[in-house]
Amino acid sequence: METFLAQKRRELGLTPAQLAQAVGAAEEEVARWEAGELPDSRYLLPLAEVLGVEVEEILRAATEKPHGASSAAESAGAAPASAAPPEEISGKVPAEEETCAAVGTEAEQRAASPQQLRADGTPDWLSSMQPPDGERGHGRPRGDAEPDIRERRPVKEKLSTPVNGFTHGERVFGYIVCLLVLIAAVFVFVQRFVVGVELDQDNYARFLDIDVDGWTDVTITVTSSADIEDFSTVLEVEFYSEAQWDDKVRRTLTLSEDFLAAGGSVSGSVSMSEGGMYRFYTFRVISVGGKIV
Amino acid sequence: MKNTLSKTKPSAVRLQRARDRRLIVCMSLTSAVGLCVLLLGSFAVGVRAEDFLSVGLMAFVYIACSALSIVDLYFHYSLCRWHNRWHRAFHEEGGSEGEPSAFALVASKISGWFLFIFMQLTAFVPVIFSALLYL
Numbered sequence: 001m002e003t004f005l006a007q008k009r010r011e012l013g014l015t016p017a018q019l020a021q022a023v024g025a026a027e028e029e030v031a032r033w034e035a036g037e038l039p040d041s042r043y044l045l046p047l048a049e050v051l052g053v054e055v056e057e058i059l060r061a062a063t064e065k066p067h068g069a070s071s072a073a074e075s076a077g078a079a080p081a082s083a084a085p086p087e088e089i090s091g092k093v094p095a096e097e098e099t100c101a102a103v104g105t106e107a108e109q110r111a112a113s114p115q116q117l118r119a120d121g122t123p124d125w126l127s128s129m130q131p132p133d134g135e136r137g138h139g140r141p142r143g144d145a146e147p148d149i150r151e152r153r154p155v156k157e158k159l160s161t162p163v164n165g166f167t168h169g170e171r172v173f174g175y176i177v178c179l180l181v182l183i184a185a186v187f188v189f190v191q192r193f194v195v196g197v198e199l200d201q202d203n204y205a206r207f208l209d210i211d212v213d214g215w216t217d218v219t220i221t222v223t224s225s226a227d228i229e230d231f232s233t234v235l236e237v238e239f240y241s242e243a244q245w246d247d248k249v250r251r252t253l254t255l256s257e258d259f260l261a262a263g264g265s266v267s268g269s270v271s272m273s274e275g276g277m278y279r280f281y282t283f284r285v286i287s288v289g290g291k292i293v
Numbered sequence: 294m295k296n297t298l299s300k301t302k303p304s305a306v307r308l309q310r311a312r313d314r315r316l317i318v319c320m321s322l323t324s325a326v327g328l329c330v331l332l333l334g335s336f337a338v339g340v341r342a343e344d345f346l347s348v349g350l351m352a353f354v355y356i357a358c359s360a361l362s363i364v365d366l367y368f369h370y371s372l373c374r375w376h377n378r379w380h381r382a383f384h385e386e387g388g389s390e391g392e393p394s395a396f397a398l399v400a401s402k403i404s405g406w407f408l409f410i411f412m413q414l415t416a417f418v419p420v421i422f423s424a425l426l427y428l
Contacts, residue, residue, distance in 0.1 A: 016305075028305045035306070159402045160395035164370045165313045170402070174316050174366075177406075178323040181413045185326045188420050192333060 004061030006034040008051040022050045032163070038062040040162065199228060199290040207292065210235075215279045220253060221267040224260045231290035232256035237270045239278040249278055252286070260290070317367060320409065324359040327416035331355055334419030351419075355412055362409035369401040 009019050016034070020027040023046040025039075033039045039047055039058065048055045159167065166174065199207065209223040218237055234254050241247035251270045260266060272278040335348040365372060373393030381391060 028309050031305045160398040162370055162392065162398065164368050165309060166316055166366070170366075170406075171312060171316050173406070174320060177410060177413070178319045181323050181416075182326060184417060185330050188330050188333065188417070 003034050003036055005030075005047070005051070005058065008053060009034070012051065014050075019050065023047050029161075036062065193293075196229075197292040199231070199288055199292060201285065201288060204233075204285065204288045208233075208288070210283075210285075212280065212283060216273045217269060217271045218280045219267055219269045220255070220283065221265050222255055223263070223265040225262055226292045227262050228257075228260040228290040229293050230258065231260040231266070233288040234286040235283050236286050237283045238281045239272050240281040242277040242279060248281065313367065317363060320363050320366075323413065324356075324363070327359070327413050328352060328355060331416040331419060334417070334421075334423055348419075351415075355415060358408055358412045362405050362412065365401060366405035366409065369398060369405060373397045373401055 009016070014022070016030045017027050020030045023030075023043050025043055029039075029043075033043075033047075039062075044055045044058060047058060051058075159170075161167070197203070207224055207226045207228070209225070211221045211223070213219045213221070216239075220235060220237070222233065224231070232255070234252055237251050237253055239249045239251070241249075249272065251272070253268045253270050255266050255268050257264075257266045272280075331352060332348070335351070370393065374391045376397075377391035377393055
């Protein structure tokens with residue numbers, strides 16, 4: 001079962017690529033038209049001109065899917081009685097009827113005469129339709145020296161093609177975006193898992209919880225929320241005298257662990273019980289080191 | 294108009310669809326990697342229990358918007374047609390078949406790409422914030 005457009009194209013000895021080139025459309029669009037899709041309105045006139053049929057025939061063939069052999073045979077002639085436009089239309093525009101009949105006669109002649117192909121494979125009659133230089137536009141066959149008409153289509157026109165999917169430019173853009181995101185992600189992963197995060201005075205509070213227990217015999221427990229390698233910290237614990245507030249005593253406590261797992265803890269004690277009257281006041285972190293893995 | 298494209302599938306169309314599928318797979322993988330970056334940036338630098346809700350919400354919004362953008366980019370024509378048909382069904386008595394205008398098609402494409410890129414940038418926000426604040 002062959003569609004009307006495919007049959008007409010084959011009769012004229014054109015390939016889909018040549019037809020696409022002649023009407024200024026993409027080859028995929030021609031494939032879709034031949035699959036039964038209605039061509040966009042801007043391609044109807046060029047298509048009718050190249051194929052030597054009427055626009056109404058293209059429209060009728062598209063709406064009378066699937067297109068059988070009878071319909072194809074009917075459309076092979078020029079403006080047959082059954083393919084004539086409705087009464088109300090043809091009555092209003094008699095001049096168009098004459099034009100259509102003339103086009104149809106031309107198409108008959110083309111179909112009857114053997115195909116004279118040029119060196120590039122396009123039929124000879126196609127070159128006779130070439131407009132003067134500088135007047136080429138949609139639907140006009142173009143010369144070989146002229147750049148591809150599809151490349152001149154503006155971005156807006158490409159994006160507004162009534163088909164699902166992506167254009168070529170979109171695909172390139174999409175791959176570039178994806179590539180940039182993946183490169184940035186690789187950088188983040190390498191930074192996180194290979195280089196790692198160094199624990200220091202500025203960020204330790206985000207990973208470590210420090211608990212203090214006791215007043216004279218003070219036990220300090222450091223709990224980690226992340227895996228830390230080569231953990232070490234130096235704390236300064238300050239005690240105050242019960243007899244005199246200003247009398248302060250400081251002791252340092254060093255805690256270290258080769259590998260402090262997330263949720264794990266390390267603890268140490270500082271005792272001031274021999275002093276008798278000193279009590280815990282505060283502590284501060286003098287230094288902290290390690291690598292979060 | 295009835296679409297007979299799926300019945301015939303000329304080679305050019307099949308090739309086009311295969312390329313589209315490859316891009317969609319690539320975009321989906323990129324979104325998955327972006328989600329990993331989002332979670333890594335949120336959790337690995339010491340998220341506390343009270344932050345779980347906000348991280349989960351952010352991940353949900355990220356997944357939803359990324360999926361929406363990919364679907365919108367591929368099915369922009371169908372979505373615009375549905376939109377027109379629904380609009381006609383509820384707001385118009387007569388009207389067209391629902392063919393979207395060129396403006397609607399271009400707008401849906403631009404918005405789809407904008408949303409996709411925006412969500413990919415969003416995935417890196419926790420990492421950047423963590424780096425600025427704690428590292």
